[in-house]
Amino acid sequence: MSEASLEQVRQVFPSMTREAIRVRNLRRERDNTVRGNLDFVAPTADDKKALQKKIAALRSRLKEGRATNYDVLSEVLDFFFIQHDSDTNCSPDRVGNFDGPIYQSCPIERTEDTMYLTTSLSIQNLVTTVEKHSGSCNGILAANRTTMMGHAGRVSLSCENGHGFNWNSSPYLPNGRLLVNYRLLHGFYAAGVREETYEVITGGANMGSVKYAYRKSFFDNYSQHVHEEAVESMESALLEEIASEDRRMATGIDVMSDARHGTRRNTKHTDVVFLGDLSHKCIRKELVSKQDDSCSQRHEMVGVRRFYNWADEKGVPILVHGHDNNASVNKFLREDRPDTVSSNDTWHVTKAIGKDLKKISMGTNRNRNITWHPDLSDKVSSIKTHCYWTMKHAKQYLKDNGDTPQTRTEAANHLRDNLDSVVSHYQENHTNCHPTSRCRTQENYESSFRPLESQAAVDLLRKTLRKSSLYKHPEHYIDCKDTHYVESFNNVALLYHDKRIAFRKTGYKFRSDLTCLDWNENVDRPASSPRSGMDRRRNGRLHRMRSTRHHLKRKTYRWRQAVWRRFMAKDYGQ
Secondary structure (H helix, E strand, O other): OOHHHHHHHHHHOHHHOHHHHHHHHHHHHHHOOOOOOOOOOOOOHHHHHHHHHHHHHHHHHHHHHOOOHHHHHHHHHHHHHHHHOOOOOOOOOOOOOOOOOOOOOOOHHHOOOOOOOOOHHHHHHHHHHHHHHHHHOOOOOEEEEEEEEOOEEEEEEEOOOOOEEEEEOOOEOOOOOEHHHHHHHHHHHHOOOOHHHHHHHHHHHOOOOOOHHHHHHHHHHHHHHHHHHHHHHHHHHHHHHHOOHHHOOOOOEEEEEEEEEOOOOOOOEEEEEEEEOOOOOEEEEEEEEOOOOOOHHHHHHHHHHHHHHHHHHHOOOEEEEEEOOOHHHHHHHHHHOOOOEEEEOHHHHHHHHHHHHHHOOOOOHHHEOOOEOHHHOOOHHHHHHHHHHHHHHHHHHHHHHOOOHHHHHHHHHHHHHHHHHHHHHHOOOOOOOOOOOHHHHOOOOOOOOOOOOOHHHHHHHHHHHHOOHHHHOHHHOOOOOOOHHHHHHHHHHOOOOOOOOOOOHHHHHHHHHHHHHHHHHHOOOOEEEEEEOOEEEEOOEEEEOOOEEEEEOOOOOHHHHHHHHHHHHHHOOO
16 A cells, blocks of 8 residues: 555544554553552642652653653662662662673774773772762763873763763872872882883883973982982991991991992993991992093092091991902002901902913913923812812901901911912922811822922912912901902892993982892892702602702882882972
């Protein structure tokens, strides 16, 4: 039937109009439903009319104006129970305990979304704002635009009813700066990350980046707080060194020092660090640059002079100063600091002796028996071990007989005599060997080394030992000091300023302070899970491991939190 003929039929038969058909359909639906009545008593007639107007307004908004009184009542009750988190059973599918989505998948087209940082306070602020909106509007909020403010984001949200607001992912500090930007820059700078690395990480992660001017302003303020924290750490280390139980009867402290150049060649900056002999913590560090002395080889001596001026101001006498055989330092202590004992490192002098022994134990056939001899090839390692023993024996002599000028002279002479006995020992003449030696105490002793029968070999060995610093200046080694802790400190410094990169003075000083804080907090940290005699199954059998293994605890970084609190205290006026 065409549209024109249908309109003619509707004009002739009123029951075929659209309105009549809709009324019949509603009557059929009502015949299949259950009718219910809800009586209420209003205080006045005006209150009754006001309530009816509210119901009519809500009915016009629901289901495009075709909602019934049941729809209105159900919507109002569901909204109430959702807002009040009730456990009622009126509508189990809408109220009660709410379990949010635990797992959220990410489509591949959203894997490159811009990321920003937020805090718990900002998330709570977002939840509170959304709850207030849902209390007055049924519209669904949607994020329309995100503006990056460094590592923070400003998200614009709005609904279809025209409501909207801007949400910042970070709260503001009293100085007007965003908290997440400060926190992330604090983490980057405290880790010693360079500016180039920072830009690569943030750019690759697409998480926003703080501009250079902002970072420079932050760094100028932050580096000052790091320096103050480092100064307090060194002062605390000095007090710990002075108050040590082993120092209660002494009039001063022992230190060990070393110089670390900022670059491998022609360095512009040099760190001269001083560690306490007992606590092994950094009590002082001096930064020397080419502005102080154009020759980088003299930087260590400049730092040593500054250190002793500082010690004089503090009123802290230095009893023994251990270093790695720097001739200028030895001369300075001998001439200007007669009350301080100059003690050279045992490892460096023994390493030098080992190099010289290798030169006389191997070579070309042309120089055989002239500059080297084959009878000395099997004695290099044992002679180095004997050098260590002579220094330890001299230290024990001082401990047993008292540390006086006379006993120090006697210990130095004993050290020389013990070195001279090496040559006669390998000639199978043990008259000058120490009484506790195995060659003197064991009957029918037979050496496992080839005896020295050639006079050329004897002369080469004696000449090499007597030209060593250990033999010429035994007074520098009778305390048996080593500086391996300072070498470890220099190794930690590589984490914060690499020798391949030349930093400016401000950046170099800042990274030196980070090294000091890291070292003082973690040096000599205890070991966890010490295991001795561990069983290990090998080829189906259990074997008892004789070696003892210690697993060090993980490094701590409490100093980073201390720097952050100091940094924030200034902004909050505390």
